[in-house]
Amino acid sequence: MDEHEFVRTVAERTGLGRQEAADLTWATLETLAHRLSSGEARxxxxxxxxxxxxxxxxxTTDRIERFDRDDSVRRVAERTMLKREEADRGVRTVLAVLQEAISEKEFNDLMSQLGTDFSQALESGR
Structure with missing residues (x-):
């Protein structure tokens, strides 16, 4: 899946415009990267x-930050100027599209570093 298709899918599933979906996708990936080890990010x-x-x-930073899903959603909402509910739905959507875009092994590795609150949110959003 290329970047254009990824963002288009996020836009369709969230009801956001293309630029808003691109901003949401970028903000979500950058925020989640703060929680990843350098090896997992690579x-x-x-x-x-x-x-x-x-x-x-x-x-990606040299030090893994520890914050929960709610804080991730808050950070994404602040960066994108979306309402909290829109950002929450958006983060779950980006994760769902990410699951389709990368290998199963890599997605499982990613989710293991993000934690159970992200896995539960992803499942509840389906």
Whole structure:
């Protein structure tokens, strides 16, 4: 799945415009990257199209940050100017599209680092 298709899918599923969906996708990937080890971020970058990989690169730091899903949603809402509910639905949508876009192994590795609150939110959003 290329970047254009990824963003288009997020837009269709969230009801957002293309630019809002692109901003949401970028903000979500960059925010989640703060929670990943450098090795996991590198593995994810390899599987993403370049534009989306850049969001992960920008969010990757030497130190893994610890914050929960609610804080992730708050951060995404602040960066995108979306309402909290829209950002929550958007983060879940980006994760669902990500699951379709990357290998099953890589998605499982990603989710294991994000934690059960992300897995539960993804399941509840389906």
């Amino acid at each position: 593995d994810l970058i390899i599987e993403l199209p370049e534009g989306l990989a850049e969001a992960v690169r920008r969010g």
